[in-house]
Amino acid sequence: MSLAQQGAFEPSPREARPLKILIIDDDEVDYRATRRMLIEIFGADISLDWIPDWNTATRAFGQTNYDVYLIDYFLGGRTGLELIESCDPSDKPSVFIFLTGHDDRQIDVAATNAGASGYLVKSDINASTLERSIRYALYMAGKKEALQRETLAVKAAKDVVERQSKMHAKLAGDLSATQEKLRAALKSAEESEQKYRNLAQYDLLTELPNRVLFMSQLENMIEHSHRSEKSMALLLLDLDRFKSINDSLGHPIGDRLLMQVAKRLTGCIRKTDTAARLGGDEFAVIATNLQSHKDTAIVAQHIIEALAAPFEIEGHEVNTSASVGIAILNEDSDTVETLLKNADAALYKAKDAGRGVYHFFDAALNKQVRTLSLLKRELCDALLQDQFFLEYQPQIETSTGRVTGVEALVRWQHPTRGRVPPCDFIPTAESTGQIAAMSEWILREACKQSVQWAAMFGRSIPVAVNLSAIQFKRGRLVETISTILSGTGLPPASLTLEITETVMIHDVDEVEMQLRKLVTLGAKIAIDDFGTGYSSLAHVRQLPIDQIKVDRSFVTDMLVNHRDAAVVEAVIALGRNLGVTVVAEGVETREQMEYLRAMPSIDAQGYFIAKPMRPPQCQTWLSKNLRPDFTLPAPVIADPSAGGQVSSQPQQRFLAHR
Structure with missing residues (x-):
């Protein structure tokens, strides 16, 4: 059921004919994904065009009118925002939505100021969110056009009245009636203008100030606070579990929940405070006239307590909570942009602390935010400037020493800081969505390397590559991998795709569906770091996996900790x-x-076998250890005189390179 059918808002008059939509995106894969979702939403009621570059897009403005423009924020070396600003005002699209791979609040603010109807992060887009954004944008545009027509009609009536007033000014009897008409016309014009202002500045669902009005209010409050020398704070809050509520109970229930949240929010804050809805389940409160941090904490606690109580909606008891991030106006947060950025950072910290809590932005978090901001920019440069490279770590069969494959591991050689550990940049890449482009590069490079080694050694060298949860959310993972396999010529059976257990906690059914499609392609699936995440035996049994990787934390202490040894043995039996x-x-x-060789059918990976190596070093290792005459030494026998401990007598080295 579409959102219009659900009663979220009325369809726009322009939807009486097929929608004309123009997609401006230099990434063909992203275009195809967007096109697929649009066809899923509108079916045959759509006329769709695509422009892949800046110059063609600039020429298109003014030549053909489209109902909706979907514009990629990054177009080569320029941005979609620059594209909008460069066009003639008369040719500027009335309805345009930015699509971007970066969840950046500053870009969001700039897009809003430019008149964008929406700002969607590609990693979060699905058919439902795209439909809501397009229909909401068209609805708003229709309302604005209707009000503009009404205003023009009123102004025309006013002109007629004024002309008649002049013509009949001498007629005293008609003068009174003319003046009354003029007053009525002026009143109607003022009412139309007020309706237009409300439509542009207030959220239609909750009737709270929207992002546009909020940004203006925040700027005014900052100036007032500086003049009055009184403190103020910005509180950003997200509803916990809102997505699951939407998915399980439906969008109409979700909309009503947002309406009740807005009502409770305005009821629990002080009269001097201002609440707004920024979009989705994100709200904001501007708290003024503060004497200390304690005053802000009281406001935040009141909000959390008010939203923690159950909501009764159409016979459903809906439970949610709010996480609150707080930024105080000071030297680190003294503009609209820095207050928003710092409150957002504090909000993420509150979520990490367990949700349903508040967190202040502080000096330590400020340093972390600055480091993170720098890292985001450097990650963009790293991929463009070939600063990433791959290392490969071999895997062997413990019983025979046979090489079973290699795992591709990404590394970053920073031009000034040297090698950056993956644990420092992978989480940031995932949080910003940059992991998608990085993972595609890793897949393509690893597949090409496996093909080269197979040709060199006359046998397949299977390669394992890690997948991120972000890739599953984007919805084009199977298509991407299929394209890479075709382009590199790697047999699908030579590719193992590793997922962590945490991937499965978001949407097991969706993950399973995509994994089965990958298995249909011929690829193999492995669960990485098994035993450290959230998977259940039911998930392991349900998913089409070919391999389980026991996490190193259990292997490290399995000889001295019987619990770790029991876990390792249990996973092997499983x-x-x-x-x-x-x-x-x-x-x-x-x-x-x-210890592992004494157990049946287990492979191994680690520094005892080989450390991760660059392709030339790994190639040398493979040439030594792929010899047909290579065999493992005999197992070590426990020495009874040593109390059952492994004998320490000299032995043949385990592998040629050791």
Whole structure:
């Protein structure tokens, strides 16, 4: 059921004919994904064109009128915002929505000021959110056009009245009636102008100030606070679990929840405070006339307590809570942009703390935000300037020493800071959506390398690559991998795609569907870091997996901690019963290897076998260890005189390179 059918808002008059939509995006894969969602939403009632570059887009403005323009924010070396600003005012699109891979509040603010009808992050877009944005934008545009026509009609009537007033000014009897008409026309014009202002500045669903009015209010409050020397604070809040409520109970219930949240929010703050809805489930409060941080904390606590109580909506008891991020006006937060950025950082910190809490932006968080902001910019440069490279770590069969494949691991060689650890940049890449482009590059490079080695050694060298949860959310993972396999010529059976257990907690059914499509392509699926996440045995049994990788934390201490040893043995037994391969990660000592060799059917990966290596070094390692005459030494036998401990007698080295 579409949003219009659900009663979220009336369809615009322009929707009586097929919608004309222009997509301006230099990424063909993103265009195809957007096109697919648009066809899913509107079916045959759509006329769709695509422009992939800046110059063609500038020529298109003014030549053909479209109902909706979907514009990629980054177009080569320029931006969609510059594209809008460069066009003639008479040719400027009335309804345009930016699509971007970066969740950046400053870009969001700039897009809003430019008149954008929406700002959508590509990693979060699905058919539902895209439909809501387009229909809402068309509805708003229709209302604005109607009010403009009404205003023009009133002004025309006013002109007629004025002309008649002049013509009949001498007729005293008609003068009174003319003046009355003039007063009525002026009143009607004022009412139309007020309606237009309300439409442009207030959220239609909650009747709270919208982002446009909020930004103006925040700027005014900052100036007032500076003049009065009284403190103020910005509080940003998100509803916890709102997406799951929307998905399980439907968007109409979600809309009514937002309306009740707005009512409670305005009822629990002080008269001097201002509340607004910024979009989705995100709200904001400007708190003024503060004496101390304690006053702000009281406001935040009142909000959290007010929204924690259950909501009764159409027979459903809906439970949610609010996480609140707070930025105080000071030298670190003294503009609209810095207050928003810092409050947003504090909001994320509040969510990490367990939700339903508030968090102040402080000096430590300020340093973290600055570092993160710099890292975001540097990640963009890193991919463009070839600062990333891959290392490969071999995997072997413990019982025979046979090489079973390699895992591709991304590394970053920063021009000034040297090598940056993956744990420092992978989480940032995931949070900003940059992981999608990075992962595609990793997949393509790893597949090309596997093809080269297969040709060199006359046998396949399977390669394993990690997937991010973001790639599953974008909805074009299968298409991307299929394209890369076709382009590189790698047989699908030579590619193993590793997912962590945390990928499965978001939407198991959606993940399973995409994994089954990947298996249909011929690729293999592995669960990485098994035992450290949130998966259940039901998930492991349900998903089409070929491999389980035991996390290194269990392997490291399995010889001295019986609980870790029990976990390792249990996972090996689980793999054997499910008919899947088990790989032990982090094997770093001979004793660990010998312990694993005593168990049936297990592969190993770790520094004892080989450290991650660049392609030339890995190629040398493979040439030594792919010899047909290579065999493992005999197992180490426990020495009874040593109390059952592994004998320390000299032995043949385990692998040629050790």
